Amino acid sequence: MGFTDEHLIPLVDEGLGNSAYLVDLGDGSALAVDASRDLRALRAAAERRGLTLRFAADTHLHADFLSGAVQLGHDDGATVLASAAGRRAFPHVALADADEADLGGLTLRALATPGHTDEHLSFLLLDGVRELGVFTGGSLIVDSAARTDLLGADRAEELARAQYRSLRRLATLPDEAAVWPTHGAGSFCSAPAGRERTSTIGAQKQANPLLAEADEDAFVARLLGGLGSYPAYFDRLTEVNRRGPAVLTVAAVLPALTVDEIEGVRVEGGHVVDVRPVADFAAGHVPGAISIPLRAQFATWLGWLLPDTSPLVFVTGADQDVTEIVWQAWKIGYERLAGHLAGGMPAWTAAGGDQQHIELLSAERVGGRPVLDVRQDAEHAAGHIPAAAHIELGDLAEHADDVPRDAVVACGHGERAMTAASLLQRAGHTDLAVLDGGPDDWAATHGRALAHDTERTTRR
Structure with a gap:
């Protein structure tokens, strides 16, 4: 089909540090790779190009966000492509190593690349026999490889050794083949700092310190030595993604609540989350409220610090978009969103509510x-x-x-x-x-x- 760089659109989630990809298949249809449940950017990009979302591929069972593949299957009739070893409990085409999916001119070939997860696949995109690039998910990422401890510290070394073999396998692809990872700078799946989110096989053979290690033991020591902490919600989402996230059928609306209704939610064990800027929270806030400013990293800290089982109410500033709160919460599986304080802090103080300051x-x-x-x-x-x-x-x-x-x-x-x-x-x-x-x-x-x-x- 004469594939060029213009046929591939990376969609970066700066907050989670990830990239999804929209691939124009040249016939009015498109492939989505590792799309999250927040499909706004993906749908906007497809609409600009007049594309129908025909395929949705997931490289692995994600821990840091809910997959949008089930939603794409429901809303758009997209065929979901994923690892057979993942035992997903929803309709999908189950692929094993070397299996191929015909995309209507282009071909997607599954490459088993365990390490980040057991069932991890990379997807090699081919135009005829030409190997265009590889969607590497959490295997080979720019100048690193994704962490191997998300299935438990007791399996981290075993999976790091699998990661070693997976990276070596990917390194046998042509030097000019593009590398399209999911995890990038800012991801708690162990991506190093840096602006580059894509690369080539040849560039990674030159620059990736893990590929430069002399042997497997040195590789494992370097990879495991660089692991830090990760958000608590990571431990929940893999299984949700295996079962299949619930299909969203309602608009991203956050109801406006009165002061009395906010107090009612708190009595029921709910939490107040104040999303206003730091200076506003410091000047005065609802007693006991947790400050999580609404920014790109909002979902990370919501999922790290608060349970998904308690109702949440939000205090916002006058110019903040409550829809953004909903989407960031939904993409990590937080759905008990009771509402936001109508009128914000002025309404709270007008009703005689106490304030705390920092x-x-x-x-x-x-x-x-x-x-x-x-x-x-x-x-x-x-x-x-x-x-x-x-x-x-x-x-x-x-x-x-x-x-x-x-x-x-x-x-x-x-x-x-x-x-x-x-x-x-x-x-x-x-x-x-x-x-x-x-x-x-x-x-x-x-x-x-x-x-x-x-x-x-x-x-x-």
């Missing part, structure tokens, strides 16, 4: 107060305020009693620090402050170098 400090005002760094282990090790205590945000609820009184909570910019401070405040800390900025701002203000760690120091 001090927001500039770097020059930190003084000699103890500092708590809540960033990820690798971030802390790369440079932190000297003598700062370190507890990752995801672990903080279990270690609230270990946080020093009068602490200034810090992260990279302030969003995670405010989330941490809200958790601590709910646990009984009343004398907290949040650093407005991050360690670099502190260093610039005080004319001092940041401290660096050579060993992992995260408390888990």
Whole structure:
């Protein structure tokens, strides 16, 4: 069909650090690869090109988002292509190693590439005999490979050895073949920092440090040595994706609730999530509310810190899109969304509701107060305020009693620090402050170098 780069459209989810792909098959139809349940960008791209979504392929049972393949099958009649070894409990074409799917001019060949998961497939896209590129999912990713501990720490080494063999297999493809991974920068599935999300086999043979390792043992040591923590909800979604996410049949609407209705949800064990910017939350918020600012990373922290079994109510700013809250929650399986506070905080205060506050400090005002760094282990090790205590945000609820009184909570910019401070405040800390900025701002203000760690120091 004369496939060119213009026939492939990457669709990047900056928050989860992933890419889905829309492939124009040249006959008015399209293939979607690793599409999430939030299909807005995919559908918009298909509509712009006048494409019908005919196929949906998943490289593996995703842990970080709910697959959109079932929805595409329901809404668009798309044929779902996935690994036979995944034992998915919904209609799909079950593929094993070397099986091929005719896409109507192009061909998709399944390559068994276990490691990130047991049933992982990569999909080689062919135009006749020409090997155009490979959708590598969580096997070979740009300058790395995806983590192998999501099925349990006891299987991490076994799967890392499988990952070694999978990467070597992919490296036998032609140097000019494109590499189209799912996981990229920002993914907790172990993608390194960097702007590049796609590559070629030849470029990865030159640049990927895992492919440069001399033997399997060295590969395993490097891969396992780079693993950090990951969101709690990852442990739930693989099985949901195997069964098949529920088909969405309602609009992404978040009902407006009165102050009394909000209180009713709280009495029933619900949580209040405040999605406003850091400064707004600091100035005044509903007592006990958790601050998770509405930004690209919203879903990650919602899924890491709050259960999916309790009703959630949201406090928003006047210019925030409540539809975005719904879609970010839905794509990680959070569906008990009770509503949002009608009128926001002005309505709360007008009804006589109490407020809590958290001090927001500039770097020059930190003084000699103890500092708590809540960033990820690798971030802390790369440079932190000297003598700062370190507890990752995801672990903080279990270690609230270990946080020093009068602490200034810090992260990279302030969003995670405010989330941490809200958790601590709910646990009984009343004398907290949040650093407005991050360690670099502190260093610039005080004319001092940041401290660096050579060993992992995260408390888990």
